[in-house]
Amino acid sequence: MLKITNIHKKYKTAEVLKGVDIQVAKGDVVVILGPSGSGKTTLLRCLNFLEHADQGEMEFGADRLQLASASAREIAKVRKKTAFVFQNYNLFQNKTVLENVTAGLILGRGIKRPEAEVIARKALAKVGLSDRETYYPLQLSGGQQQRVGIARAIAVNPDVILFDEPTSALDPELVSEVLAIIKQLAREGTTMVIVTHEMNFAADVATHAIFMAEGNIVEQGSPQDIFLHPQQERTRKFLRRILPQVEYNI
Amino acid sequence: MDINYQFLEQTFYLVLAAVPTTLNLTVTSLLLSLPLAFFMALVRLRRTRYVSGFVGAYITLLRGTPIVLQILLIYSLLPSLLHALVGTLGWTINVFDWNPILYAYLVFTLNTTALLAEVFRSALGSIERGQMEAALCAGLTKVQAYVHILIPQALVTALPNICNVTVNLIKGTSLAFLMTVKDMTAVAKVAASYGYNYIEAYLDVFAGYIIICSIVQVLFVFAESHVGRFRLIKQK
Secondary structure, X not given: OEEEEEEEEEEOOEEEEEEEXXXXXXXXXXXXXXXXXXXXXXXXXXXXOOOOOOEEEEEEOOEEEEOOOOOHHHHHHHHHHEEEEOOOOOOOOOOOHHHHHHHHHHHHHOOOHHHHHHHHHHHHHHOOOHHHOOOOHHHXXXXXXXXXXXXXXXXXXXXXXXXXXXXXXXXXXHHHHHHHHHHHHHHOOOOEEEEOOOHHHHHHHOOEEEEEEOOEEEEEEOHHHHHHOOOOHHHHHHHHHHOOOHHHHO | OOOOHHHHHHHHHHHHHHHHHHHHHHHHHHHHHHHXXXXXXXXXXXXXXXXXXXXXXXXXXXXXXXXXXXXXXXXXXXXXXXXXXXXXXXXXXXXXXXXXXXXXXXXXXXXXXXXXXXXXXXXXXXOOHHHHHHHHHOOOOHHHHXXXXXXXXXXXXXXXXXXXXXXXXHHHHHHHHHHOOOOHHHHHHHHHHHHOOHHHHHHHHHHHHHHHHHXXXXXXXXXXXXXXXXXXXXXX
């Protein structure tokens, strides 16, 4: 459904992505792992043009476009077929919880307010925040804010949801409430691309795992392959450091 | 020292009658400045090399010179320049017949634009980049993002400064008499000049400005609590 070929991205002199390919089929949960600076967040942000790649091709459903020269209309179309969940939530500070979820429906997609509110309430119920509709983001905990962020993403019924380290900014005790929701979405067959450092969660939720380092995909495959039988030394080193028990599992 | 209370009272009504002129100058200049300043703030934030440099130079120039000087320069220079221009074009318009308030609009708009551009720049600059990104991801256009997300948030920081600029503008319009515009100050001065009742006249103008500026400040306080409600709620 979504296929990116040969994506390159450079910041001034630093080459962040050096020709990465990625494929996402409907219902996939693709997890992208890697040390910081490996380009995984940049890759994710290039998928919906928050960053503009220097080179690369995208096939999205029936559409085919060049990442470097995509028109504003093409970009808008991609953005409407995707949703993005940010590391630091980025809820609209001046909008209530309900308005945060309806904004993309009413403003972005021209859905009438009553209908948008019905959809938004369903999404909020799913993340367990029906009782917080009228709150402003500043009144919520980090975990609650991120759950609103997820509600905002699922409300627009996107083809794929992109998660950029959704739990990295959360206090440890709030991480599980967010991960539980993402797992639930995975069970329901939601297509997702997730950049994360939560290894147990990644192993649990992924249908496909990608390990990146220095702007390249080092290794990819099923979660079993990557977590239990990594072929590349670079992957093993990373997993050893971040997940010591893997050594004993092998 | 005797105060001529009768004159004080009569002149106060004269001053009040000139309030519309002062407000007209203020509101017109503000309305003209707002979009210009907003555009300039965007240019400055984008840092496009030449345009941004030009806008920066404009702001430095306007902020760095006394408004009296700007008035004197524009009011003595511009009509002659326009007259010469009109002459070379062969039109039969007499520039010197134009209402001097036009020049007042021009000076105050130019000045206020420079001040507001900086107010907007700092306010918009204080909004996290993620707000725009989240809006774009949600499928909003850039314009929608500004209208619904960024500007409402920027206003919270900007309003106290906009209030400052507005109040300063109101007071600044008192210099319009230099361009023979009959605002509150001009009317009082003229009235005073007949019988040399300057003290009374100035007291009247004094009261006039205090009343107007106080009302404006109260209005801004209301506006602030309205646009800042998403922040204030937390403090309750």
